[in-house]
Structures are given as C-alpha cells and as structure tokens.
Amino acid sequence: MIAKHFSGLTGQGGVALGIGDDAALINTSPNQQLVVASDTLVEGVHFPSTASGKQIATRALCVNLSDMAAMGAQPRWFTLALTLPKKKANSLWLADFSAGIAEIAQQFDIALVGGDTTSGPLTVSITMLGEAPAGKSLQRAGAGVGDTVFVTGTLGDGAAGLKSISSINSINSDSERLLHRFYAPRPQVEIGLRLRGIASACIDISDGLIADLGHICQSSGVAASIYQEQLPVAADVKKLAPDHFINWALFGGDDYQLCFTVGADKLATVEQWISRAELDASKIGIIQASSDSNNLVTVLDQDNNPIAINKQGYDHFG
Ligand SMILES: [Mg+2]
Structure with missing residues (x-):
C-alpha cells in the first residue's frame, strides 16, 4: 500500500533516506541529520480497552523511541496527537496519561514540543525527532553475506x-x-x-x-x-x-x-x-x-x- 500510493509523491530535497526504514533521515547540516519516525496506537488494536492512561502513554512513547534506537539515533523531541472519546476527556484520566508521558520523557531526556487534541475513538499518535551524525545511522540495508x-x-x-x-x-x-x-x-x-x-x-x-x-x-x-x-x-x-x-x-x-x-x-x-x-x-x-x-x-x-x-x-x- 505504501509503495503503491505514498512513495514518490513528492520532491526529495534534503532527504537522505525516505520512506521504508524505521525512520527517515533529513540533512540539516553537512555533519548532522534529523531522524524522523511516527507511530500510532489505536484502542482495541494496539492496547486493550482495559489499559490505563499511563500504560497507553508509556507504550506510545516507548514504541516510538524504539524506532530511534533502530536507527542508532539520539531521540530529542516529539509531538503528540491525542484523540479522546468524551468519557476519557476528564482530568483524572488525563493526569494519569500525562504522568506516563512525563516518566518516559524524563528517562530519555526528550521534549514534548507540540501536537493536537481532538475528540473521537482513543488514538495516540506520536512523531519522534532525533539526531545522528551524517552517514552514521543504522539502516535495514547493509547486511552482507557471512554477517x-x-x-x-x-x-x-x-x-x-x-x-x-x-x-x-x-x-x-x-x-x-x-x-x-x-x-x-x-x-x-x-x-x-x-x-x-x-x-x-x-x-x-x-x-x-x-x-x-x-x-x-x-x-x-x-x-x-x-x-x-x-x-x-x-x-x-x-x-x-x-x-x-x-x-x-x-x-x-x-x-x-x-x-x-x-x-x-x-x-x-x-x-x-x-x-x-x-x-x-x-x-x-x-x-x-x-x-x-x-x-x-x-x-x-x-x-x-x-x-x-x-x-x-x-x-x-x-
Ligand atoms: Mg521499527
């Protein structure tokens, strides 16, 4: 689906590695690359409806951080798009959710820098931004016979x-x-x-x-x-x-x-x-x-x- 409908749609100025790896690489300076990955978690698909706000938050951040790990990138910043059903849009649930965000963000020294909130079925979407020295990140391509x-x-x-x-x-x-x-x-x-x-x-x-x-x-x-x-x-x-x-x-x-x-x-x-x-x-x-x-x-x-x-x-x- 991605190859058929989303690859090659756009120009690739500054893109060192595009769609198809754990994250994309963007040239930001001659020596440095921005590493970008997004992951969405949907209730009933990626976590059960019994999961607490804190559990959902920690899982959402950890799976996004894992893509940074896979690239050998240093995670730095993230945005959070939160879709909430009305029954969970209360301060008790949100306090629990935000405590989970804070716990993992502090552990990994990453900063929440923006996002969006909207009403609907419970969905957490995070875009993680990291850094790596140009040409030093890890990729899926590169394994050789005998490795x-x-x-x-x-x-x-x-x-x-x-x-x-x-x-x-x-x-x-x-x-x-x-x-x-x-x-x-x-x-x-x-x-x-x-x-x-x-x-x-x-x-x-x-x-x-x-x-x-x-x-x-x-x-x-x-x-x-x-x-x-x-x-x-x-x-x-x-x-x-x-x-x-x-x-x-x-x-x-x-x-x-x-x-x-x-x-x-x-x-x-x-x-x-x-x-x-x-x-x-x-x-x-x-x-x-x-x-x-x-x-x-x-x-x-x-x-x-x-x-x-x-x-x-x-x-x-x-
Ligand atoms: Mg991955």
Whole structure:
C-alpha cells in the first residue's frame, strides 16, 4: 500500500533516506541529520480497552523511541496527537496519561514540543525527532553475506505480556515483568548508539523476529538462517507456554528489541562486549545469499535442518 500510493509523491530535497526504514533521515547540516519516525496506537488494536492512561502513554512513547534506537539515533523531541472519546476527556484520566508521558520523557531526556487534541475513538499518535551524525545511522540495508545476526534481550516477552492481559485468552499470568514489558517495552536507545559504526544493518522487532529480520534481508538483498536453539527466551515465558514459546519468539511482535547484523571485521568487538556483559545480546544466526525472495528467513533445528514454521499462536485484540 505504501509503495503503491505514498512513495514518490513528492520532491526529495534534503532527504537522505525516505520512506521504508524505521525512520527517515533529513540533512540539516553537512555533519548532522534529523531522524524522523511516527507511530500510532489505536484502542482495541494496539492496547486493550482495559489499559490505563499511563500504560497507553508509556507504550506510545516507548514504541516510538524504539524506532530511534533502530536507527542508532539520539531521540530529542516529539509531538503528540491525542484523540479522546468524551468519557476519557476528564482530568483524572488525563493526569494519569500525562504522568506516563512525563516518566518516559524524563528517562530519555526528550521534549514534548507540540501536537493536537481532538475528540473521537482513543488514538495516540506520536512523531519522534532525533539526531545522528551524517552517514552514521543504522539502516535495514547493509547486511552482507557471512554477517552474524544478533538480537538484544529476550524474545517473546511482548507476545506473552499481550496474552497475559488479553481477556479473550485463557492463559493467565500474574507476572508483573511481562505486563511491564508490554506496556513499557524498554527502548534499546543506548545499544543503538553503541552499534553505530559496528552493525551493518539494524531494525527493531515490532512485527516479530521472522518479519523484521525479513525486512533487513529484503532491504539488503540477502537471506538469513537462524538457529532455534539459540533464540533467547526468558524462563517465565517458557513456563507460561511450554508448547509454543518458540512461536512467540519468532512471530510475536511487540518485543522492541533490536535485531542487527555484524560483519567479520567487527565481530570480535561485539563478542567481547557480550562476554564482558557490556552488551545484552545473543548470536542467533547468519546472513546468506538470497535464492528465494519468498523465503528470506530459514529457522534451523539443532542438527541444522530447516524447521517448517507457521504463524499460529499470535493474535491481536479482537
Ligand atoms: Mg521499527
């Protein structure tokens, strides 16, 4: 839809990177680029109607900050467009919502500089502005054959958190950690900054590892194999779904971890950071030449045989 209806509509003066990555890059000076991303959250699609104002606010800011992390950008400013139904346009709800905005904005030292408010179904739309030195940001394109694939943190937390709070599902969990991981997924901004000049490609995991690593492969003109045994999954997620935590790790979106690739020349640096516990990341696979554009990411079992994967076990709020 975007490629068909929204690409190439306009002139591209000053645009260093346009539609199609986690954020756009705008040349603001010879040495500096503005990094721009927008994300919208809609009640019933991205959060349940039971979510509090504060939970909605923190989630909205965190997912936008995650796109800055994916670009290796320093987030600086944001605008907020808030559409509110009449029943929530009261000072109690708004105080809770604005407390969530303040909490995350202070943590990441970013400033709210404008926006819009209107009446209608509950929707939060944020445009995040960041900065990066020209030519230093991370992009989806750039992964080369032989590069190693890494992910930060653990996978499947977002899907597990979503299941835990979803009223349409019978799985129950009292895990505070998983609820927090869903409503306030920690954007990996510091890691993104550290990976400048190190990672050959990077994306944040919003749609699931298979889909998002697939975006790196597509943009870079390569394919990837990942080793199921090496996927980092937290103990409470495994316990919650012993049968299908791997599906959550592969397809569950909402993790907001970074998936990145590293070339042979920088591999020792990254492995040293990991062994010194300076970087929370796991090696999960390898980049290969692409032969089948319909199958960019292959999952391998412990004997290196491809596993048939399917997307069951993940859904949004009905
Ligand atoms: Mg993204």
